[in-house]
Amino acid sequence: MTTPDTFDLTGKIAIVTGASRGIGAEIARLLAAHGAHVIVSSRKQADCQAVVDGIVADGGSAEAMACHIGEMEQIASLYAQVEGKHGRLDILINNAATNPYFGHITDTEPSVFQKTVDVNIRGYFYMSTHGARLMAKNGGGSIVNVASVNGVVPGFQQGIYSITKAAVISMTKAFAVECAEQGVRCNALLPGLTDTKFASVLVNTPAILKQALAHVPMRRVAQPSEMAGAALYLASDAASYTTGAVLNVDGGYLSV
Numbered sequence: 001m002t003t004p005d006t007f008d009l010t011g012k013i014a015i016v017t018g019a020s021r022g023i024g025a026e027i028a029r030l031l032a033a034h035g036a037h038v039i040v041s042s043r044k045q046a047d048c049q050a051v052v053d054g055i056v057a058d059g060g061s062a063e064a065m066a067c068h069i070g071e072m073e074q075i076a077s078l079y080a081q082v083e084g085k086h087g088r089l090d091i092l093i094n095n096a097a098t099n100p101y102f103g104h105i106t107d108t109e110p111s112v113f114q115k116t117v118d119v120n121i122r123g124y125f126y127m128s129t130h131g132a133r134l135m136a137k138n139g140g141g142s143i144v145n146v147a148s149v150n151g152v153v154p155g156f157q158q159g160i161y162s163i164t165k166a167a168v169i170s171m172t173k174a175f176a177v178e179c180a181e182q183g184v185r186c187n188a189l190l191p192g193l194t195d196t197k198f199a200s201v202l203v204n205t206p207a208i209l210k211q212a213l214a215h216v217p218m219r220r221v222a223q224p225s226e227m228a229g230a231a232l233y234l235a236s237d238a239a240s241y242t243t244g245a246v247l248n249v250d251g252g253y254l255s256v
């Protein structure tokens with residue numbers, strides 16, 4: 001029996017932000033393994049190129065394009081390159097984010113507030129407006145926003161970060177509703193605690209880790225590769241009727 005492979009991404013052009021390491025790198029690798037041409041992006045071109053080299057060595061197709069998503073001109077420049085070179089976009093994985101401040105919410109410095117909002121909200125938003133417009137030119141596409149469980153339950157002493165992740169969940173639904181007629185789907189992926197540089201303070205401090213895992217039914221942190229399958233699903237035709245969804249990949253954390 002032959003069934004169509006709805007996870008096949010052959011011929012698709014995908015951008016993955018924050019793809020030089022961690023969750024983004026794993027998503028980039030899996031999308032490429034399923035046939036997409038992946039634009040690996042983060043602030044550091046050389047780190048992106050290292051991920052590209054690995055994908056190409058494994059027989060995949062990818063290229064590196066640096067972009068600081070907190071800088072509006074860099075977002076415009078990234079899209080000018082993508083449109084000029086490929087003329088289309090099928091998949092956008094908004095994954096790059098920042099969390100520069102751990103501390104009491106009332107001590108949040110305006111500069112930290114601004115940086116977190118500029119990257120995590122404005123960056124996701126304008127990557128999506130540019131992306132959705134380009135996708136619409138070829139009949140549509142899929143946006144996957146990597147948010148966080150902290151967008152539902154604020155992380156302790158991670159106030160402004162959590163607020164931006166809640167905004168990403170709201171943004172996901174707004175794009176889903178307004179872009180459906182253009183064939184653009186938009187969904188959110190909510191990772192739980194995952195073993196990356198981003199979470200290294202939490203994961204590598206035994207007392208904090210023990211406390212965190214007490215609230216996770218599966219009693220372990222995720223590996224970044226465990227986020228990639230969910231992103232592939234939402235990006236692919238396997239999710240062709242799914243838009244505005246919020247997919248928890250959290251070991252059960254939000255179900256307690």
Ligand SMILES: NC(=O)c1ccc[n+]([C@@H]2O[C@H](COP(=O)([O-])OP(=O)(O)OC[C@H]3O[C@@H](n4cnc5c(N)ncnc54)[C@H](OP(=O)(O)O)[C@@H]3O)[C@@H](O)[C@H]2O)c1
Pocket residue numbers: 017018019020021022023024041042043044047067068069070094095096097098119146147148149190191192193194195196197198199224
């Ligand atoms: N790890 C967790 O426990 C966890 C839990 C929930 C949600 N998340 C979310 O998962 C996503 C990925 O996090 P991660 O854990 O994989 O982190 P990570 O390993 O630290 O990777 C972050 C990536 O983002 C890039 N980046 C950072 N700031 C950027 C900017 N302004 N512009 C463009 N790229 C930027 C980094 O590369 P450069 O430094 O080269 O720019 C890197 O590629 C984030 O949205 C995060 O909020 C993570």
